[in-house]
Amino acid sequence: MAEEEKSKLYIFKPLVERWPAIKKPKGHVHFRKKLMWTGLMLILYYIMTQTLIYGLDPHSVDIFSGYRAIMAGASGSIVHLGIGPIVTASIILQLFVGAKLIKLDLQDEEDRALYQGFQKVLVVIMILVEAIPQVFGYLRPSSAFEAAVGSGMAKGIIILQLLIGGMLVFWMDELISKWGIGSGISMFIAAGVSSAIITGSINWYPYSSSAPLSVANPPTGVIPKTIYLATHMSLSELAGGGFEKIFITPPNPIVAFIGTTIIFLFVVWTESSRVELPLAHGRVRGARGRYPLRLMYASNIPVILMAALLANLNMFALLFYNRLKIPLLGHAWWLGKYPPGQTQPTAGLMWYLTRPNGLYSWLFPMIDRRYQPYLYGHEPWQMALRIVIYTTVFVIGSIFFGKFWIETTNMGPEAVARQIQSSGMQIPGFRRDPRVLKKVLARYIPALTILSSALVGLLAVAANLIGTVGNTTGTGVLLTVGIVIRLYEQIAREQAMEMHPVIRKFLGVE
Numbered sequence: 285m286a287e288e289e290k291s292k293l294y295i296f297k298p299l300v301e302r303w304p305a306i307k308k309p310k311g312h313v314h315f316r317k318k319l320m321w322t323g324l325m326l327i328l329y330y331i332m333t334q335t336l337i338y339g340l341d342p343h344s345v346d347i348f349s350g351y352r353a354i355m356a357g358a359s360g361s362i363v364h365l366g367i368g369p370i371v372t373a374s375i376i377l378q379l380f381v382g383a384k385l386i387k388l389d390l391q392d393e394e395d396r397a398l399y400q401g402f403q404k405v406l407v408v409i410m411i412l413v414e415a416i417p418q419v420f421g422y423l424r425p426s427s428a429f430e431a432a433v434g435s436g437m438a439k440g441i442i443i444l445q446l447l448i449g450g451m452l453v454f455w456m457d458e459l460i461s462k463w464g465i466g467s468g469i470s471m472f473i474a475a476g477v478s479s480a481i482i483t484g485s486i487n488w489y490p491y492s493s494s495a496p497l498s499v500a501n502p503p504t505g506v507i508p509k510t511i512y513l514a515t516h517m518s519l520s521e522l523a524g525g526g527f528e529k530i531f532i533t534p535p536n537p538i539v540a541f542i543g544t545t546i547i548f549l550f551v552v553w554t555e556s557s558r559v560e561l562p563l564a565h566g567r568v569r570g571a572r573g574r575y576p577l578r579l580m581y582a583s584n585i586p587v588i589l590m591a592a593l594l595a596n597l598n599m600f601a602l603l604f605y606n607r608l609k610i611p612l613l614g615h616a617w618w619l620g621k622y623p624p625g626q627t628q629p630t631a632g633l634m635w636y637l638t639r640p641n642g643l644y645s646w647l648f649p650m651i652d653r654r655y656q657p658y659l660y661g662h663e664p665w666q667m668a669l670r671i672v673i674y675t676t677v678f679v680i681g682s683i684f685f686g687k688f689w690i691e692t693t694n695m696g697p698e699a700v701a702r703q704i705q706s707s708g709m710q711i712p713g714f715r716r717d718p719r720v721l722k723k724v725l726a727r728y729i730p731a732l733t734i735l736s737s738a739l740v741g742l743l744a745v746a747a748n749l750i751g752t753v754g755n756t757t758g759t760g761v762l763l764t765v766g767i768v769i770r771l772y773e774q775i776a777r778e779q780a781m782e783m784h785p786v787i788r789k790f791l792g793v794e
Contacts, residue, residue, distance in 0.1 A: 587744045746758065
């Protein structure tokens with residue numbers, strides 16, 4: 285690329301080159317070492333989720349409470365921000381490059397390296413962007429801590445803890461990506477959601493800890509809750525509302541358990557569906573193989589990015605409504621209306637862009653007056669419009685992010701053609717030429733990218749509408765199932781590479 289054509293982002297190249305980062309391994313990392321690093325990071329992540337922010341008021345409001353399944357982390361811990369800054373930095377760069385505000389050719393190796401390096405710098409900025417408004421708005425220091433060190437110092441110490449936690453999550457993600465198995469971001473999401481599903485299924489503690497266990501205050505977990513209500517209610521009580529309490533009423537009704545199971549089975553089926561291109565070795569006669577192109581080619585990354593974008597929009601809308609007195613946007617109900625103490629909108633634009641979670645939150649209010657409080661004063665047709673708008677925006681956003689994800693991760697037609705060419709394989713009936721391979725792959729990969737991004741977006745919306753165990757959101761369960769399946773396949777691939785070093789060359793890891 286000519287010097288005059290280089291992006292203005294190149295002024296940050298000296299900073300990017302000196303930015304602290306996890307070094308890539310020089311050669312092949314053995315499977316046991318990868319497994320060790322992945323396990324250690326997962327254990328460290330769980331420890332960090334249990335490490336509370338020093339000096340934080342325990343009654344502070346969690347802005348991301350409705351998005352915890354996507355943001356990972358844990359409310360009130362040093363990883364309170366979770367993967368939010370990492371994902372947000374990726375979103376911002378993708379939007380700027382897509383709008384041509386930053387002129388980078390992601391097919392060019394040097395431009396792509398700068399793109400990925402600058403994203404690391406942007407992560408630190410986003411940690412502060414997400415931490416400072418929360419500390420000055422909702423994550424309040426305790427009164428004793430403020431009295432000891434002063435209000436300004438107390439808030440500064442909390443921000444510092446959030447910065448340290450955010451950077452640790454970022455480095456842990458990078459370490460897993462380079463020295464471990466899979467993606468740290470995906471691993472942390474799966475860990476948090478899995479924990480919530482297990483708790484939502486078998487937790488025997490009552491819903492309200494301040495009241496004794498009773499029919500009015502049953503166990504929280506779906507299994508003990510069902511057993512307790514079925515054995516402590518008479519037939520007349522079950523017929524008079526008991527079955528509704530077991531099957532429909534939150535927390536963790538049987539409908540949510542069934543929804544979680546349906547999501548699991550459907551994602552397993554979609555993940556196993558693929559298009560296989562026949563391959564033959566150019567020099568060894570009779571040596572044949574297949575290159576699999578998944579139906580879910582874009583993986584679950586588009587959903588993670590889209591859900592994180594909506595979480596950030598909700599955060600700023602909440603800050604505008606309650607804290608930031610800015611003309612036109614400050615306390616503007618049309619942007620998003622938030623009752624005192626709540627982090628989910630009840631009206632305005634953000635209400636239409638916020639997912640319903642479970643049948644009781646949208647379907648039953650439309651057909652049964654007893655559930656109308658969930659409409660927050662809206663008409664049934666407005667709820668139907670909300671579902672249409674949310675679905676449309678989510679699916680289109682997933683397609684947009686899916687296309688950019690493929691371009692930045694060497695999964696496009698040109699990169700895949702180079703991988704196949706370097707392995708000595710070719711498609712039977714076609715000349716052994718990367719341009720020919722690229723042309724053949726271009727028939728499948730762009731279409732699969734759009735199809736898989738749209739499908740995973742629709743699956744996420746459908747899962748949210750059905751509802752899930754543990755209040756993890758359907759999107760969280762969808763992501764977790766896909767992540768676990770991919771992790772299993774990656775482990776199998778790593779074991780295969782240990783046995784057959786030739787496969788490492790084909791996959792471009794050596």
